[in-house]
Amino acid sequence: MYRETIATLVEAGEHKVTGIRENMVGFFIGAVMAGAYIGFGNIIMYSVTAHVDAAWVRLVSGAVFSAALTIVIFAGSELFTGTAMYMPLAVLSRRATFSQLLGVWGATWLGNLVGAVALAALFKATGGGVLLGDGREHFVAAVGTKISAPGSELFFKGVLCNWLVCLAIWMCNRTSDASAKIFLIFWPITIFVSAGFEHSVANMFTLSLALMSSGDSSITVIDACRNLFWVTAGNIVGGSIFVACGYWLQEHGIGHEGHAKIVPAEVPAPKTSR
Numbered sequence: 001m002y003r004e005t006i007a008t009l010v011e012a013g014e015h016k017v018t019g020i021r022e023n024m025v026g027f028f029i030g031a032v033m034a035g036a037y038i039g040f041g042n043i044i045m046y047s048v049t050a051h052v053d054a055a056w057v058r059l060v061s062g063a064v065f066s067a068a069l070t071i072v073i074f075a076g077s078e079l080f081t082g083t084a085m086y087m088p089l090a091v092l093s094r095r096a097t098f099s100q101l102l103g104v105w106g107a108t109w110l111g112n113l114v115g116a117v118a119l120a121a122l123f124k125a126t127g128g129g130v131l132l133g134d135g136r137e138h139f140v141a142a143v144g145t146k147i148s149a150p151g152s153e154l155f156f157k158g159v160l161c162n163w164l165v166c167l168a169i170w171m172c173n174r175t176s177d178a179s180a181k182i183f184l185i186f187w188p189i190t191i192f193v194s195a196g197f198e199h200s201v202a203n204m205f206t207l208s209l210a211l212m213s214s215g216d217s218s219i220t221v222i223d224a225c226r227n228l229f230w231v232t233a234g235n236i237v238g239g240s241i242f243v244a245c246g247y248w249l250q251e252h253g254i255g256h257e258g259h260a261k262i263v264p265a266e267v268p269a270p271k272t273s274r
């Protein structure tokens with residue numbers, strides 16, 4: 001039922017391993033770009049919702065932030081939260097090792113962080129527009145929520161977030177229609193943002209900008225690291241367990257002897273991945 005989709009995602013995971021081995025600089029640049037693309041989603045989200053009626057803030061936030069994953073998928077880049085699904089599938093199919101999984105996760109996470117921080121610095125240099133202007137109070141309140149939440153809460157918000165993000169990517173890989181992909185991205189992302197779940201790469205930009213901005217925010221580097229630790233852990237579980245392992249078990253079951261015989265999909269996976 002899901003064999004072709006799994007095969008496509010396995011090939012994407014295997015390609016990431018090859019990319020790191022053969023062109024580490026290029027792979028890392030792709031991760032930097034993804035961090036910036038997600039940051040652009042934050043910019044539009046906070047800017048647009050700064051003056052939206054409170055009753056509509058969450059829904060509008062989710063609707064506009066879906067632009068971020070749309071850019072990542074159609075432009076092509078290396079997003080950490082997507083690798084939480086790709087790499088476990090590659091390991092389960094014996095097309096990648098656990099150490100290679102950790103290598104891909106580490107490289108994409110670090111590259112995403114560099115891209116998010118770089119964009120935050122560039123955006124700060126412009127004056128910050130609405131976000132750091134008359135929308136500062138809204139932004140500071142959002143940051144305060146992120147740094148004050150208990151670790152367990154951040155973890156489970158991270159789980160639910162990446163369950164939805166990886167579900168969006170999974171669905172995109174089940175169709176070749178570009179218009180359908182845009183629609184399929186919209187709903188899971190709108191749900192996770194509207195519900196207040198936590199995305200590690202989005203937080204990289206938000207927390208970096210808060211650290212660079214003087215005034216109201218009392219955030220420290222320790223606060224930012226604490227948030228990213230718990231949210232990253234949750235994102236890994238959300239993508240690995242609830243999507244990758246979930247669909248793998250539906251297709252192969254437990255103890256299935258043929259699980260290593262994944263064959264490539266008829267249509268090769270794109271060379272740039274999400």
